[in-house]
Amino acid sequence: MSARRARIGDAPQEADPHIMQRIAKGEIGALGELYDRHRVPVHRFVARVTGHAEDVDDLVHATFLTAAKSAAKYDGRAACRPWLIGIAAQLVRRRRTAFVRFLAAIASATGQRATSVDPRATLDARSDIEKALTGLTEAKRMTLLMAEVEGLSCQEIAEALGVPIGTVWTRLHAARKEMRAAMEGTS
Amino acid sequence: VSTCPRRFEAEAMRDGRLGDAERASFERHTAGCAACAQEVAALEDLAEALREGGASADDLHARRERTRLLAAFDRELVTPPRPSPARRVLWPAAVALLVVGLFAFWRSRPPAFELPKAPSASVVVPVNEAVWSKRPDGEREKIVLERGELLIRVHHGAGERPLLVVLPDGELEDTGTTFTVTAEHGRTVRVAVEEGSVVLRLRDREPITIRAGAEWSAPSRPPAATPPHSPTEPTAPAAATRSAPAAAAPPPSGASPPLASSDFRAAMAALDRGDNAGAAAAFASFAARHPRDARAEDAAYLRVIALQRVGDVAAMKEAARDYLVRYPTGFRSAEVGRLSP
Numbered sequence A: 001m002s003a004r005r006a007r008i009g010d011a012p013q014e015a016d017p018h019i020m021q022r023i024a025k026g027e028i029g030a031l032g033e034l035y036d037r038h039r040v041p042v043h044r045f046v047a048r049v050t051g052h053a054e055d056v057d058d059l060v061h062a063t064f065l066t067a068a069k070s071a072a073k074y075d076g077r078a079a080c081r082p083w084l085i086g087i088a089a090q091l092v093r094r095r096r097t098a099f100v101r102f103l104a105a106i107a108s109a110t111g112q113r114a115t116s117v118d119p120r121a122t123l124d125a126r127s128d129i130e131k132a133l134t135g136l137t138e139a140k141r142m143t144l145l146m147a148e149v150e151g152l153s154c155q156e157i158a159e160a161l162g163v164p165i166g167t168v169w170t171r172l173h174a175a176r177k178e179m180r181a182a183m184e185g186t187s
Numbered sequence B: 001v002s003t004c005p006r007r008f009e010a011e012a013m014r015d016g017r018l019g020d021a022e023r024a025s026f027e028r029h030t031a032g033c034a035a036c037a038q039e040v041a042a043l044e045d046l047a048e049a050l051r052e053g054g055a056s057a058d059d060l061h062a063r064r065e066r067t068r069l070l071a072a073f074d075r076e077l078v079t080p081p082r083p084s085p086a087r088r089v090l091w092p093a094a095v096a097l098l099v100v101g102l103f104a105f106w107r108s109r110p111p112a113f114e115l116p117k118a119p120s121a122s123v124v125v126p127v128n129e130a131v132w133s134k135r136p137d138g139e140r141e142k143i144v145l146e147r148g149e150l151l152i153r154v155h156h157g158a159g160e161r162p163l164l165v166v167l168p169d170g171e172l173e174d175t176g177t178t179f180t181v182t183a184e185h186g187r188t189v190r191v192a193v194e195e196g197s198v199v200l201r202l203r204d205r206e207p208i209t210i211r212a213g214a215e216w217s218a219p220s221r222p223p224a225a226t227p228p229h230s231p232t233e234p235t236a237p238a239a240a241t242r243s244a245p246a247a248a249a250p251p252p253s254g255a256s257p258p259l260a261s262s263d264f265r266a267a268m269a270a271l272d273r274g275d276n277a278g279a280a281a282a283f284a285s286f287a288a289r290h291p292r293d294a295r296a297e298d299a300a301y302l303r304v305i306a307l308q309r310v311g312d313v314a315a316m317k318e319a320a321r322d323y324l325v326r327y328p329t330g331f332r333s334a335e336v337g338r339l340s341p
Helices: A002-009 A016-024 A028-050 A056-069 A081-110 A120-124 A128-134 A138-148 A154-161 A165-186 B009-014 B020-032 B034-052 B062-078 B085-108 B258-272 B276-289 B296-310 B313-326 B333-339
Strands: B122-137 B140-154 B163-167 B170-174 B178-184 B187-195 B197-202 B208-211 B215-217
Touching (some): A016 A028, A028 A056, A028 A138, A081 A154, A128 A138, A154 A165, B009 B020, B009 B034, B187 B208, B208 B215, B258 B276, B276 B313, B296 B313, B313 B333
Antiparallel strands (some): B122 B140, B140 B178, B163 B170, B170 B197, B187 B215
């Protein structure tokens, strides 16, 4: 099994900067390659940050489309996954601002509380870690995932979210503290 | 655990808040301080748990989403950028001047030779309600085929433009030929070349050159008992079979009889209502009864997820291995591979 997987993994793979150059020239196939390569982490990030909201697919779609439109400005870093995650984070933040306004309008009009949460999240949030993650605010959850799962530096997170680096440090500290408290409470 | 006044530095070090000297100092300190060493380990444990989580079965529409993304990008490419107000005024004037200049130049020079033919355009004949579009793309001509069959003829000429056919799972490059390409259920199933040659590039496969008179057919989905590299599923380079008669080619996978659909719906319903054991059995049954259905890979994958939710680790790993054997380059092979180390 491992030998076979290693053989598959050994296949020569085009570097991300080359793919971005091809996308900048308008090659649709190159965008398909970028999507195939990074869809899973981007989708996973967006799904976890938004609590598996119904518009996860649309956010992932918008992330890759935004990346394609900005391909000519790509800074040439070896792996573009952090860059894609940064775009996704910005889109989630913008969507949240608009979405909160929309929910507030609905709530005031109907007197009810609307929700966008997919019922499948109940199934997916089966582990303690996912439950604890769900308990964080979206800002803390996003910051923690960007740092610990996606491997972005605090400076990169600050630039992507448009906040001071001190805010990133504060959110990370609070998020870890709450996560550990929640995990200890369930164990 | 005893406390240590330097314990907070564990998180500071992790977040890059320590300078080189401070970091080296803390690392030396950690070697002899149990409290700080435990804090460093606890932070890493949390990160490791976060990295392991997040698996989701909610990516069934990934292939469709891929096609939607490529189509959206294609539309973006052909939509002209909105000019700035200044350009809006200047461009018409510049174009008018250019037209006048060219006309004057043309009138002043009698034709000394016959003008070459305009860059050739391809002729596309859709078959079987094909869903496709054709747009110029810089120096190339681009055809996007979502599904169905196209007969394409590219005229030869001095000014011909290369042709690129964008497929749901790859692309096909041509420089002047006549060929037929068919895509169904999100993948390319057949390419037949009458003259010239084409290069077929499919995801996760080596490029395949198909020459005049040759036909390439997608390998059929292997049945349940078929080993991964049996002759019925050749590897990519060998898949370009020469002159394989069209009638002998297997029917495109993905033909979904009503029974298959109802079986799949029943399995999904079991999964949705939390009957994970029943869902695992139903997906296994589906994969065995409908191995060539387009959803067979989904079924194999969802069986793994259902068993994971049941908590039967051994059965889950066995199902994961089964998935990887059947679909070694499958759409979810990376995710399933992590479940079956």
